[in-house]
Amino acid sequence: MDRTLRSAHIGMKFGMSHIEGAMAFGADIAAICDTDPDNLRAAGERYGIPEEKRVADYRQIMADESIDIVTVAVPDQLHAQISCDLLRAGKNVLCEKPLALKRCDLEQIVRTAARSEGKFMVGQICRFTPAFEKAKELIDGGVIGEVYFAESEYAHDYMTFVDTWRGDPDRHGVIGGGCHAVDLLRWLVGDPAEVFAYGTHLLLPTVAYDDATVAVMRFDGGAMGKVFVSTGCKRDYTMRTVIYGTKGTVICDNTSPALTLFTTDEKGITLPAQTLAVQVNNHNAAKEFAVFARAILDDTPVETDALEGAKTVAVCRAIIESSASGVPVRPDYHFD
Ligand SMILES: NC(=O)c1ccc[n+]([C@@H]2O[C@H](COP(=O)([O-])OP(=O)(O)OC[C@H]3O[C@@H](n4cnc5c(N)ncnc54)[C@H](O)[C@@H]3O)[C@@H](O)[C@H]2O)c1
Numbered sequence: 001m002d003r004t005l006r007s008a009h010i011g012m013k014f015g016m017s018h019i020e021g022a023m024a025f026g027a028d029i030a031a032i033c034d035t036d037p038d039n040l041r042a043a044g045e046r047y048g049i050p051e052e053k054r055v056a057d058y059r060q061i062m063a064d065e066s067i068d069i070v071t072v073a074v075p076d077q078l079h080a081q082i083s084c085d086l087l088r089a090g091k092n093v094l095c096e097k098p099l100a101l102k103r104c105d106l107e108q109i110v111r112t113a114a115r116s117e118g119k120f121m122v123g124q125i126c127r128f129t130p131a132f133e134k135a136k137e138l139i140d141g142g143v144i145g146e147v148y149f150a151e152s153e154y155a156h157d158y159m160t161f162v163d164t165w166r167g168d169p170d171r172h173g174v175i176g177g178g179c180h181a182v183d184l185l186r187w188l189v190g191d192p193a194e195v196f197a198y199g200t201h202l203l204l205p206t207v208a209y210d211d212a213t214v215a216v217m218r219f220d221g222g223a224m225g226k227v228f229v230s231t232g233c234k235r236d237y238t239m240r241t242v243i244y245g246t247k248g249t250v251i252c253d254n255t256s257p258a259l260t261l262f263t264t265d266e267k268g269i270t271l272p273a274q275t276l277a278v279q280v281n282n283h284n285a286a287k288e289f290a291v292f293a294r295a296i297l298d299d300t301p302v303e304t305d306a307l308e309g310a311k312t313v314a315v316c317r318a319i320i321e322s323s324a325s326g327v328p329v330r331p332d333y334h335f336d
Pocket of ligand 1: 033039056072074078098125283
């Protein structure tokens with residue numbers, strides 16, 4: 001049965017997109033939280049949230065039994081602590097990607113979510129990007145036949161914001177941003193059984209990790225994949241993605257209003273390209289929030305649950321390990 005959900009939002013930078021998602025869904029904004037008073041005030045003023053609903057300590061949100069749903073958009077290093085505290089308090093938690101950086105934190109969130117009365121969703125927002133939703137629909141509908149190769153890239157210039165928590169050696173670009181491309185391939189094709197990667201470090205000298213990585217992978221079922229991550233690239237942000245099937249090909253992007261589709265005739269001859277219009281909405285937080293809110297109201301499972309978020313980071317970690325060791329690595333998907 002529908003009722004008005006009461007939401008709270010932690011982290012007032014990217015987290016403001018969650019406020020907008022909650023407002024679009026018709027939730028009652030019960031609290032916003034940030035340790036930085038300037039960011040807290042700016043968000044409060046922007047969304048008309050009164051001062052008594054602005055808090056600096058997320059534990060005040062845990063203590064408020066009237067709050068149903070809490071979104072978490074703080075630095076990645078804090079995801080595990082804050083999400084687990086909220087889950088233990090019985091809250092439904094929507095936490096930003098990547099689920100966590102370290103294996104022990106991934107395990108902790110998966111275990112805590114399994115025991116909690118609250119539901120958990122990791123914000124793998126690319127699954128709500130219209131172009132990628134369309135690609136998924138075409139693949140699942142059999143339009144391009146059996147997928148034999150898929151590639152995605154995360155090319156995003158971090159030059160101006162790398163000297164923050166994003167520069168932490170544990171926050172390798174393959175996990176921080178590359179998790180989007182890895183998660184997309186997992187969603188569209190499946191779980192890679194093995195990965196092999198190379199990395200270079202030419203563009204961001206102040207960070208401890210490679211700023212460009214290319215990984216190839218083999219999926220259960222025989223398909224192949226490739227992920228390219230560049231966090232120092234000299235171009236505008238893109239997640240160009242190409243999916244090759246036995247009967248057609250999809251070429252799409254998070255930042256393009258058009259998806260290109262190739263199909264074949266009954267003899268297998270490639271037909272002229274079709275251009276399908278898609279909405280450009282790279283951060284579709286409104287849909288993400290709505291999907292989570294519906295799962296809470298209807299008491300249905302969440303697709304991008306804690307295990308799903310952990311598996312995506314497991315692939316990212318395998319890519320980093322392979323690029324350091326020079327040998328193929330099989331991602332470890334076991335978190336129980
Ligand atoms: N889905 C996406 O495409 C996407 C895009 C950007 C960021 N993100 C993710 O969102 C999260 C936040 O990123 P951002 O760009 O907003 O970072 P940011 O550093 O710009 O902002 C983080 C905010 O959290 C606040 N904060 C830090 N510690 C806190 C705490 N203990 N309690 C309350 N507030 C605290 C900071 O004061 C700051 O206002 C990260 O996990 C990031 O990976 C996701």
